[in-house]
Amino acid sequence: MKAIKRKILIVSGKGGVGKSTMSSQLAMGIAHFGSKVGVLDVDICGPSLPKLFNCEDYQIVSQEWGWIPAISNGVSVMSVAFMLPNRDSPVIWRGPRKTNIIIRFLKDTYWGKLDYLLIDTPPGTSDEHLSTISSLKNVKVDGAVIVTTPQELALDTIRREITFCQKMNVTILGIVENMSGYVCPCCDEISDIFSTGGAEELANEFDIPFLGKVPLDPSVVQLCDTGKTIWETENQYSDSIKNIIDNIEIEINKIQ
């Protein structure tokens, strides 16, 4: 754990706002710009990262210095999905067992030297979050990035998430507004399907940095489903991700 320079939690109040997608895109972006990055999937009941990185069939290799993560698109990936017998097995575990596997992941995975470790959490404020943060107590988490969609229903849950981070003494690096705006491919009309701007207002209200907006792009959905990287072409989406990575870097440097 000490060989990792920066550890960032990716959290959200609500499910389905695009945490895992955001974690994978940020990780691939950071790798694209030359840093060493790893992602840890702490979402035990719904591990999405292996699919996003197209490494679902990876079997964990255990060496004397720990578990070796999968490597895809320049990113080291570790997820509980690698331990399941087949990709459709449900993980019906109660709290204590989930806690234990998370502790083992954090202790036993051999990441090597990393510049960034992104930790993709399940939505909300549950067992997994508590365990992750308490087991990382000795090795401090540098901060949390809150992902949300602009709609009211998602913003409500952010307040709880912010309170949670403050209670757990986790610095909030900022808020990312995902699925902000959709451009109709045939008439270029911009629809605010999930509304827009709400996250920025909330960030100002709580005096938290606003890291950026990310649009809803169907081609990204397709790429994610097949585990490919978006960085082969430059477009609005990749620009917005780059913007967020830059802002995260700025915020971390401010704290240190």
Add this chain to the structure above:
Amino acid sequence: INLFWCGQDMLRWIAKRKPYPHQKRLIQYAYSADSFQSKKHEFEKLKQGKRKEASAPTKGRLTNMKHIIPIASGKGGVGKSTTAVNIALSLAAQNLTVGLMDADVHGPSIPTVMNLKGKKAIVENQKIQPLMNFGIKCMSTGFLVDEDKAMIWRGPMVIGAIRQILTSVEWGELDYLIIDLPPGTGDASLTLAQEVEIDGVVIVSTPQDLALADVSRGVQMFNTVNVPILGVVENMSYHICENCGNHSHIFGDSGAENMAKNMNLQFLGKIPLHQNIRETTDKGQPIVVSQPKSQFTQAYNSIAMNIIKYCTNK
């Protein structure tokens, strides 16, 4: 021996052989991973060398509720709460008595969607009174706790809250209880599945592969705990452009419909992605109530009719 990873038979074998005190503690810890309390008597009997067959937990039948329909999904953010509320309201429009229970303890959405944000539940005659709006009764932890308090609860507390909402709320006689489950296969879904007699689960998903992987896990979980699956709803199926009416499949095309066919599950219907649904939900004026003539309301109505058909044919 790493006792934590031992199977039940191994643990029994060790327990039978008069373990040392430190081993006893380790066995207890291993058992605690799967509700030690319920196995404690079994463990005690084992210590005396007697065997006891573990009995399957009996599911309770809540007599005041005719049909219990949880709305589940493998993945978060597919639109469970929006769908649950609109289905509940569609059923209510058929002159049925409907209750809506928010089992999502960490992120309760029902108060916002039902326009009851900031309201608190009152206790009368030692029972919690459900809040009413648009003709249905609803209850959520959102009515019991302040809006900005983070619900940092571990499993047992979540289970306790679910049990309380089921039994200590004055629901009265209900034709249907719609339960808005949290995403995934966590404590809330498991508790409900194991302790309550469920008519059938409605699974909501978006068409994309990423959601479907989680859905099939959810389906397997319900199969494992013997809960029947009513059917699958494909939400955010396609986006209808306001300007040109173009249908674009943002999250993929018919992914959930195909999966339902492959898994031999009934397909209940598609709901398109449209600003109107989100806007009305955010304002707390669900579309079934605020725009009863719209095509989206019709989509929810047809799903409600399928649910009624399923329940009356059982």
